Amino acid sequence: MNEVRELSQSGENSHENTWLLQISLYIDKRLEAPALVRLEQHLSGCSECRQQLAGLRQTVQLLNELPQPKMPRSFTLTSAQARALRPRPLYHMAQAAAAIAAIFLAISLILDYSGAFASKVAPVSQAVVATPAEELPLVGTRPPTTPCPTNGLACAQSGLGGEVTSPAPPTPAPTIAPIVTATSDNLVSIRLAQILLTGLVLVLAAFAFSLRPRAPSRR
Amino acid sequence: MQVIKLFNSKKNPAPAPAPAELEAVEFSADSAPALPELREVETNQDIEAARTETLVYQARNGDLTAFNELVTCYEQRVYNLSCRLLGDKDAAADATQDTFWQAYKALNQYRGGSFKSWLLRIASNQCYDQMRAKARRPAASLDALLEEAEETGGSILGQMEDSGADPQDHAMRREMLREVSEALQQLPYEQRLVVVLSDVQGLSYEEISEVTNASLGTVKSRLNRGRLKLRESLQKNRELFDGKFRL
Numbered sequence: 001m002n003e004v005r006e007l008s009q010s011g012e013n014s015h016e017n018t019w020l021l022q023i024s025l026y027i028d029k030r031l032e033a034p035a036l037v038r039l040e041q042h043l044s045g046c047s048e049c050r051q052q053l054a055g056l057r058q059t060v061q062l063l064n065e066l067p068q069p070k071m072p073r074s075f076t077l078t079s080a081q082a083r084a085l086r087p088r089p090l091y092h093m094a095q096a097a098a099a100i101a102a103i104f105l106a107i108s109l110i111l112d113y114s115g116a117f118a119s120k121v122a123p124v125s126q127a128v129v130a131t132p133a134e135e136l137p138l139v140g141t142r143p144p145t146t147p148c149p150t151n152g153l154a155c156a157q158s159g160l161g162g163e164v165t166s167p168a169p170p171t172p173a174p175t176i177a178p179i180v181t182a183t184s185d186n187l188v189s190i191r192l193a194q195i196l197l198t199g200l201v202l203v204l205a206a207f208a209f210s211l212r213p214r215a216p217s218r219r
Numbered sequence: 220m221q222v223i224k225l226f227n228s229k230k231n232p233a234p235a236p237a238p239a240e241l242e243a244v245e246f247s248a249d250s251a252p253a254l255p256e257l258r259e260v261e262t263n264q265d266i267e268a269a270r271t272e273t274l275v276y277q278a279r280n281g282d283l284t285a286f287n288e289l290v291t292c293y294e295q296r297v298y299n300l301s302c303r304l305l306g307d308k309d310a311a312a313d314a315t316q317d318t319f320w321q322a323y324k325a326l327n328q329y330r331g332g333s334f335k336s337w338l339l340r341i342a343s344n345q346c347y348d349q350m351r352a353k354a355r356r357p358a359a360s361l362d363a364l365l366e367e368a369e370e371t372g373g374s375i376l377g378q379m380e381d382s383g384a385d386p387q388d389h390a391m392r393r394e395m396l397r398e399v400s401e402a403l404q405q406l407p408y409e410q411r412l413v414v415v416l417s418d419v420q421g422l423s424y425e426e427i428s429e430v431t432n433a434s435l436g437t438v439k440s441r442l443n444r445g446r447l448k449l450r451e452s453l454q455k456n457r458e459l460f461d462g463k464f465r466l
Contacts, residue, residue: 063418
């Protein structure tokens with residue numbers, strides 16, 4: 001029973017799908033000659049489609065007859081509104097400056113994270129490990145009281161463990177220290193530049209935002 | 220000398236000539252007084268399109284008067300579309316205002332073609348935005364919209380009254396139009412837009428395709444489904460549609 005009903009419904013849908021779109025086009029006089037003849041032949045024998053045609057025609061006619069609403073006011077623009085809607089040249093300049101600063105910031109961050117700035121630092125850290133302890137100044141440990149029995153590196157390693165008992169004696173200034181200081185200075189200046197660029201981007205973006213064209217007040 | 224009435228045609232204007240060609244078109248119109256009627260219509264459409272292009276060109280260069288002339292030409296059409304899409308005169312007024320503001324801001328992005336289609340596309344987008352915002356505030360009644368429309372005197376209802384039509388017919392017709400307005404609001408937005416553009420605004424399938432950015436097949440399908448849903452919705456109020464008004 002359900003199958004019969006489903007078949008019947010699918011048959012109706014097929015009929016609608018076949019002819020209703022054609023009827024809509026027929027009302028708009030957009031049906032080409034072969035399809036037009038077929039539809040007219042079908043209409044002559046199908047009362048359901050004739051009813052659909054009449055109903056759709058009347059619906060379209062009613063839509064055509066819908067009255068034109070009266071405008072509450074004129075929608076012309078005043079010169080003040082026009083000024084508010086068009087952005088000032090300074091707005092474009094601030095936008096462009098913010099974009100350029102943002103590009104520089106992005107480039108510096110990409111280079112930073114890809115290790116381009118740190119390329120000089122890596123060998124230095126290796127050099128620090130390979131350098132004998134007597135050439136390195138101990139930082140953050142207790143001043144040596146007794147000479148180291150073996151070498152400075154062992155003393156330094158034991159110093160890292162918090163038990164510096166026999167640190168290396170004071171040594172002359174190492175040759176690697178200026179490099180470490182120089183790269184540290186570079187990194188500091190890079191970080192400083194990045195912070196400044198971030199600030200500049202934010203300030204310029206805020207400035208451009210404050211100059212953005214805004215919708216004027218409605219009349 | 221031909222009498223040229225601008226901006227009154229429902230048909231799609233022909234591809235617009237460049238502003239520099241305007242003088243040439245006007246010259247040929249003036250210098251050929253014995254043109255056939257069809258030719259005259261085509262010439263008027265050309266001039267209308269050229270005039271629009273000229274106004275757009277001037278407005279783009281900061282001429283507010285030229286832009287306001289465009290507004291005056293199209294504001295009734297845009298407001299009508301907004302009213303039928305939103306069913307709320309306050310929201311429609313806001314959408315119309317926003318449409319012209321947006322058009323003024325985006326004039327540099329207009330790349331020729333039909334200015335009317337370009338403007339109606341902006342209007343349909345603004346209406347969509349308004350529709351989403353509309354849920355947050357109460358709508359003015361459709362009755363008020365219809366009553367106000369009757370005051371314009373240009374409606375079919377006004378014409379029926381003037382011609383001494385049967386008051387019962389007039390009342391029934393009025394009720395039907397109210398039903399149509401309400402039934403329009405029940406349609407999905409895409410179908411409502413196509414139905415209004417086609418059957419209220421009188422745009423061709425090609426123009427609707429341009430406004431909605433949909434293919435011709437989609438336009439036909441949406442229009443058909445919209446009309447069918449409208450008819451079904453109106454049929455539910457069958458008691459209103461006795462005799463010659465039965466759908």
